[in-house]
Amino acid sequence: MSRLVGGAVIALLVLTVARSAGADALERVRQTGVLRWGSDAEGGAPYVFPDPADPTRIIGYELELMEHVARELGVRAEMVQNSWDGLIPGLGRHDYELAVNGIEITADRAAVVAFSEPYYAATEQLAVRRDETALRCLGDLGGRKVGTLKATAAERILRERGDLEVVTYDSQLSPYEDMALGRIDAVLMDFPIALYYGQLNPKVRLTDCEVGEVLYGMAFRQEDEALRREVNAALDRLQRAGVLRQIYEEWGLWNDATANLLGEPQRVLRHASKYEAYLRSMKQELPLAEMVARYGSYLPILGRGALMTIAISGLAMLLAVLLGLVLALMRMYGPWWLRWCAVVYIEAIRGTPLLIQLYLIFYGLPNLGIRLSPFFAALIGLGCNYAVYEAENYRAGIQSVAAAQAEAALSLGMSPRQAFLHVILPQAFRVVIPPVTNDFIALFKDSSLVSVITLVELTKAYGMLAATYYDYIGIGLMAAALYFLMGYPFSFLARRVEKRLAKAKR
């Protein structure tokens, strides 16, 4: 059920993107003086990624590009992080005015969004093992295994030629590693990726065989004609001023395809300073000390992610606790209709999966004109969902307190509210600690779902770093440790509190 419904909902939401109207974006940009652009730092080098030398800094040639574009428009550029799959739905939410992240201009995307003029042209670059001197281009690969990224131009190109086995991957790194290990014989990928991920591997040789060509474009909402025209103009000026060329050259990305695209000479003028900086900070075999230092350097990012996780889980739990209490009271002491509402709410929420609820709040509500910030959406989504479980837990706890206690309190002149607050609740509290601990820990876990609505919490931060350093295990362990460090103190605390309260019991 849920999963099918889920699919439906999401599809629906993405479709509505195109429709959802909004004030003229250009106006807004001019007024606010900020050009917000969406991108995913997990996408990796060289587009937008954490600086290996100082992972707390986000860098990338598209970042520089956007800063120039913004300057041209006389405003400030502001990057908005979003998961790659969410980049286009995000446009519909007006979280940012355009999405820029090496997005290929394709027909089906063009159906939903409007693209700027292409700002970069990438050929597909073939990489093979150093020792395979014989392999020059696709022609030499008859029957061999060639790897590439899923659902990219490269994959399509490879499939066209029936004569070789295509193996597809999800991450930029793995194909090159698999090739180094001999699992596959060649890798075909966009030139920038080949340069930044293939080149690094000493066992890998980039052939000068280039096939096909993809164009990167900036994605706009279809209605934002004006803004798009402005940005196109800006790109044009930047190109004429030679800024584009400079950027691409510094990042070592200048290639014939782009040269032709921009109608400029192909030979390279500057040396690729930034690319080399990147290589330096990646290549060097680190001595243990520095290795440790590097892991240390991840902490700020992971830490920030963890803080987000804590903030969301914590606040969501707070919401859940309070709302849950209200629900429990409604259900236990309310008049029939309130009781009925509570029951319906409870049955409804605990009947539908959290992910759907998040999508509805985040991508659905805007269609009703309610635009929640990602943080609040996450908070409300998680909070309202868990409130249901809390409600039932409290009911159990409250009912476990003897009626005589309430009587004693009332007969001392307390109002029902006071009696509940000072006598019932404290005694119920002790009973509900274990189930509530259950839920809080489950919530820590579920909170990683909110990365689908643009928030960078621990899991996302881990993904970004792992993609930059190709270190899934090491960083993974760090992330796991952090999760443990977040969750455990809580169950520990819970145990302590339980003990303390037990003091009053014989």
Place this chain on the structure above:
Amino acid sequence: MSRLVGGAVIALLVLTVARSAGADALERVRQTGVLRWGSDAEGGAPYVFPDPADPTRIIGYELELMEHVARELGVRAEMVQNSWDGLIPGLGRHDYELAVNGIEITADRAAVVAFSEPYYAATEQLAVRRDETALRCLGDLGGRKVGTLKATAAERILRERGDLEVVTYDSQLSPYEDMALGRIDAVLMDFPIALYYGQLNPKVRLTDCEVGEVLYGMAFRQEDEALRREVNAALDRLQRAGVLRQIYEEWGLWNDATANLLGEPQRVLRHASKYEAYLRSMKQELPLAEMVARYGSYLPILGRGALMTIAISGLAMLLAVLLGLVLALMRMYGPWWLRWCAVVYIEAIRGTPLLIQLYLIFYGLPNLGIRLSPFFAALIGLGCNYAVYEAENYRAGIQSVAAAQAEAALSLGMSPRQAFLHVILPQAFRVVIPPVTNDFIALFKDSSLVSVITLVELTKAYGMLAATYYDYIGIGLMAAALYFLMGYPFSFLARRVEKRLAKAKR
């Protein structure tokens, strides 16, 4: 975290498929006298699907084909249901000897499994709206929108031609409907699908434009050389005996491509009896009465699915309740080391997502030689997971019973066990009903996950029917209703029991 880990795990498991050794399959088939083949009845007509005339029967040309193949081998064919994505991993579990479900022979699949000789060749068939008499073939579609299924040969073919917009879908039906509604202008799909899904729609016209060609093959474990050779031989004999041709003709699937493949004359000899039967049972505009009757006819399947859901949820909950009780006791009364084990188990399980646990049990354990039947895998996965939550709930409930009660029982000479059983537990029971109800309903929901391990529970059954009749709403509502009918009585019952027990309270 979880999702990334998840990806990793599953990848790993699928990779192990090829490796995991096993006795010679042919031997086993001969001994058992059964040829088990995996397929997904949700795949739709005409491959393997519920008979529209009597949805409790599974039919399809591949079913007939496999029955003949089996007869050739002198054994009985037995279809094993599995989700389409699971068909190849399923081979690794030795749930069946081969997978047959219109599986295209592609290079990357060939990397993991071994294919039989192709048994059917399908061209890609173009369909347009009746009124679009001008549209003859792809050439006429410049700049128009063309729909097809995701990740199929058709998609690749369309993308190669840069000159048209490609819109991809998940289900065979939607593209034709969208075309009828004018959202897209043409649909390119495998001939059988076009015939069975396109033809039905009065607004749709199948052009005689055929492009590309895909070959269907049967997928075997790579080590099962012998069996594959036998099946190839059988196919060969069937072809020479004209059986293949007969089947394809009766299903209206005979086409030039296949004719060439089998080296036979192209003209059709028989009339497509089964195809027409199919059309009849689908086409007819039903009067209300029969409409109702038809919905009635879904009930057996949905019902069976529901029974599976109930069986699994019920038994899993039973397991959870018992195991949970043990855990709670271990944690509360056990010696330090038992207590410690309980805590670790609890923290570990509630720290990892259910889906991963299911995959590990189902696809992971076999590598350790433990091969659980899907049903048991589901049962154990769900049970052991929920046991943790139950454990904590019980602990809360038990601690809410006054110590004086235990003293009273002990001082009457009861053993601690008896005191617990007859005095503590019954009083705790009342307290834990609400949280346990929470969990049971959550369990009903989560049980739909088990369809990933080949079980046909309600959600899966719904998927299969919906794919056959293209009726996602109607049947969806029925399924929803069934879920409600399953869950509600339980919360109702819970409420009743609570009331009854409350009788003893002043």
Place this chain on the structure above:
Amino acid sequence: MNRFIRNRTFPFISPGLAVEVEGLSKTFDGRTVLDSIGIAVPRGCLTVLIGPSGCGKTTLLRCLNGLDVFDCGRVTIAGITVERPQLSGKRWEQTIRAVRRKVGIVFQSFNLFPHLTVLDNLTLAPRTVKGESREQAETRAMELLKLVGLADKVGAYPDFLSGGQQQRVAIARALAMEPEVILYDEPTSAIDEERVDEVLDVMEALDARDMTQVVVTHEIAFAREVAEHVVFLDEGAVVEEGPPEQVLTDPLHPRTRKFLRRFLATLHNPPPTTAP
């Protein structure tokens, strides 16, 4: 030898009635437990309710401060009138709440708050209901605890107190609210000979301060000592009432005689004693 006679401000000339019950009836699922009870308790007078187990004493007390809702009849207590079934719903709630602020009760089963220390048990209500300051509440609490001889248990939790200690805390808790009328249900059920004196002293002191007290007890000897007025209940009805020396020493009604048989016996042929 009623220690109260001495300082009895003769109740029947004291200004009017503190508790007046008329035609009060109460049934529990069909079984009539109280059957049109009528009682009048003068202000400042200490009244004792006696009667066989299950005759409705506790229920009557619970009806007086609204823990049980009687079916019909009129109760006027601490100047507030509750008339049923006329009064009900929200209005009943408000009225009864006003009543409870002026009427304290000591439960047969104490019902102390197990999650609070003895001190907090005493201070909770004054602070939440009367909004007293912590100091204020605690000073009075300490006085009361001294009064009932538990000064040393201030910080203890109820579960760790002996029966008698718990009962005395319960009495102190009720007094901490300084009620106009106080209802005791078996206040000495767990208190020994010696401590009874202390409880008596407390009641005496309160009586002196003109507090109205209603005591349910089964200890006739005790009743005889404290009572200014005695009511004998049986099967939910008032059988006989009057001054203790009359009701307790030579009751008119045969049922009362029967009930008091043993006590009267001890009374009329005292146990053999060896001279002190």
Place this chain on the structure above:
Amino acid sequence: MNRFIRNRTFPFISPGLAVEVEGLSKTFDGRTVLDSIGIAVPRGCLTVLIGPSGCGKTTLLRCLNGLDVFDCGRVTIAGITVERPQLSGKRWEQTIRAVRRKVGIVFQSFNLFPHLTVLDNLTLAPRTVKGESREQAETRAMELLKLVGLADKVGAYPDFLSGGQQQRVAIARALAMEPEVILYDEPTSAIDEERVDEVLDVMEALDARDMTQVVVTHEIAFAREVAEHVVFLDEGAVVEEGPPEQVLTDPLHPRTRKFLRRFLATLHNPPPTTAP
């Protein structure tokens, strides 16, 4: 006028001791509650424990059937010896369980099972522990309920019973196990004059059957009626013990005198009475 004197099978020639306590000490987090107690209760004899609130009576009873674990000393009860600290851990558990099967206790706060009807409260233990058949257990339960005058409450739940009714159910529940020794903690705390007779009858009957009974009470009058042997505890120590007519009417020890002051007073100048 001890109703038991009549049929007293002279305890001191009856075969040995049913309960023998030697040097039993118990501290609660540092505070000494019982201080090397020594008591000897002959088989078939009814012993009464009296003493001021908080002196350790309940704790002593709880030590006798192992609900509280005493720190050191020896207890021999119903023929089983528990010596601490020697006996502990698993072995202690087993021993104490054997003890509990032969020793019944009636709690000061009743502790009935709220989820069971009166009848089931009485039959649960016999059926689970002794493995009696439902019929067997229920017939005895009915007898006992008649005995304590609650035949009409068989099906009621404890919460709906009055204090006295609960207390009598508690007594019946203890008797249902047919123990050799039975410990009562304030068995009449909620029971009225009239009912006390019934309780007395019960004790008498048991006494006749040579059952050993230990009664904690604060009602001296009651003590005087039932006791064959009286022990006076104070601050966790035995101050004085002996036959009731001696300990209760003219005690040797000044502390005892002080404790009994009021009772002795009533005794030596009985209240004024009007002739019957």
